[in-house]
Amino acid sequence: MHAKEPTNTMKLSRLGEGGRQIDKLRFVLRDMASCVIAFSGGVDSTLLVSVAHEVLGEKALAVTGVSPTYTREEVEAARSLAEHIGIRHRFIETKELDDPCFARNDSRRCYYCKSELFRELRHIADAEGLAWVADGTNRDDTSDYRPGRQAAAELGVRSPLLEAGLTKADIRRLSRERGLPTWDQPAQACLASRFPTGTAITSELLEQVGQAESYLHSLGLRQVRVRHHGSIARIEVEPEDIPRLAADGIRQDIVARLREIGYTYVALDLSGYRTGSLNEVLASQDTPNQTKP
Numbered sequence: 001m002h003a004k005e006p007t008n009t010m011k012l013s014r015l016g017e018g019g020r021q022i023d024k025l026r027f028v029l030r031d032m033a034s035c036v037i038a039f040s041g042g043v044d045s046t047l048l049v050s051v052a053h054e055v056l057g058e059k060a061l062a063v064t065g066v067s068p069t070y071t072r073e074e075v076e077a078a079r080s081l082a083e084h085i086g087i088r089h090r091f092i093e094t095k096e097l098d099d100p101c102f103a104r105n106d107s108r109r110c111y112y113c114k115s116e117l118f119r120e121l122r123h124i125a126d127a128e129g130l131a132w133v134a135d136g137t138n139r140d141d142t143s144d145y146r147p148g149r150q151a152a153a154e155l156g157v158r159s160p161l162l163e164a165g166l167t168k169a170d171i172r173r174l175s176r177e178r179g180l181p182t183w184d185q186p187a188q189a190c191l192a193s194r195f196p197t198g199t200a201i202t203s204e205l206l207e208q209v210g211q212a213e214s215y216l217h218s219l220g221l222r223q224v225r226v227r228h229h230g231s232i233a234r235i236e237v238e239p240e241d242i243p244r245l246a247a248d249g250i251r252q253d254i255v256a257r258l259r260e261i262g263y264t265y266v267a268l269d270l271s272g273y274r275t276g277s278l279n280e281v282l283a284s285q286d287t288p289n290q291t292k293p
Contacts, residue, residue, distance in 0.1 A: 022174055024164035025051050032158065034059035035132040036125040038117060039089070040070075041078030042188040043168070044136030046085075047175045048161055052134075053087040062087050063124060065094040065117050068203040069190040071210050081182065092120055097203060102192075105201050107147070109192060114148035118155040133157045140168045144275065186223040187275055194228050211261050216254070221245075223273050231264035239272035 029035075029052050037052060039045045039062035052060040064078045075091070082089035094117055096102045102112040121133045135152060137159035142149075152159065161171065175183035191206045191213075205228060212226040212233055221241055227234040235254075237245060244250060245268055255266045 021164060021166055021170050022051065025160055025166065026055050028158075028160040028163045029055040029060075032056075032132045032134070032160070034130040035134045035158070036061045036063055036121045036128065036130050038121060038133070038135045038157075039064050039078060039082065040136070040188060041074060041081050041182070042136065043175060043182045043185050044138055044161055044171055046081055046180055046182040047171050047178070048134065048136050049082070049087050050085050050175075050178055050180055052160075053085055058088065059130065060087060061124070061128060061130060062089045063121055064089070064091050065120075066091050067094045067096060068206045069096065069113075069192045071191070071214070073214070074188065084181070090124075092124075094120065096192075097201065103201050105192070105195055105197060105199055107145075107197050109147075109197075109201075111147035111151050113190075113192070114151035115155070118151055118157050121157075122155060135159055137162045138166050138168055138171055189275075194226060196227075196229065199228065199230075208262050212258050212263070215257050215261070219250070219254075225273055226258075227269075232267055233258050233263040233265070234267045234269050236269045236271075236273040242268065242270065242272060 025048075034056060035052065037045065037049055037060065039049050041064065045062075049060070049062045052062075062082050064075065064082075066075055079089070079091075094113075096113045096116055099112055099116065102109055118133055118135075125131070125133055133155070135157055137146075137149065137152070138161040141162070151157075166174075172183050191209050192201050194209045195201055195205070209226050209228050213224050216224045216226070216235065216237075221237055223238050223241075225236040227236065235245065245254060258266045
């Protein structure tokens with residue numbers, strides 16, 4: 001059983017004034033009273049954890065799922081951020097790759113992953129006597145195809161940033177004002193998002209993609225995606241970084257390293273980095289179980 005249903009009492013006019021978004025978020029968290037937060041260490045969940053710790057203290061617990069879909073660097077970053085903020089924090093091992101529904105990577109992959117994660121967090125919340133499970137979904141996330149939102153709805157997960165009406169731009173600005181090091185951090189997504197729908201996901205392939213992206217980050221690139229298309233690595237970077245990667249010397253080094261990692265062909269996507277690029281194929285399809293982004 002969940003605690004009381006979310007209220008719709010945010011009617012104080014001061015909460016709707018420009019520059020008062022953080023008050024809205026505090027209001028939502030006070031209404032929740034206690035929660036377990038799915039904490040990835042990204043921009044969104046870090047702001048949520050920071051404000052939850054401020055408002056709820058020991059009644060807020062951050063939990064980070066560890067699996068081959070996240071890199072070691074991301075796990076350590078989450079540990080460091082939780083220590084910096086001071087919130088109670090723990091790691092749990094998630095086993096989404098053991099689920100054949102997840103591993104086969106159909107259009108509802110994120111649903112299977114989030115269902116397992118949120119069920120585990122609900123167990124923790126119940127054991128700790130905490131009322132809610134919360135995630136870092138924000139208002140902008142509602143514009144893309146995100147089957148994980150269905151899992152959240154089915155399991156009673158609340159999204160305080162969304163309830164407070166915060167966009168990604170709001171979150172970055174508020175994070176900067178609070179001195180959070182994530183305020184300008186590039187967007188994150190699990191490594192499973194690098195595989196086109198229908199391409200089976202294995203721990204070996206996740207390691208291959210992770211190594212390729214780690215190498216590209218070592219060149220000083222902040223925003224990188226290596227989209228896995230079998231023997232082809234399709235690299236997405238910010239448009240301003242494209243000339244650098246295409247330059248003689250750098251280009252040959254990248255090709256050589258990614259071939260060592262296991263790719264035969266290395267392609268640079270001239271459209272540049274964009275979130276959900278693999279959803280572009282889904283956008284032209286109509287199936288009973290998906291919504292166009």
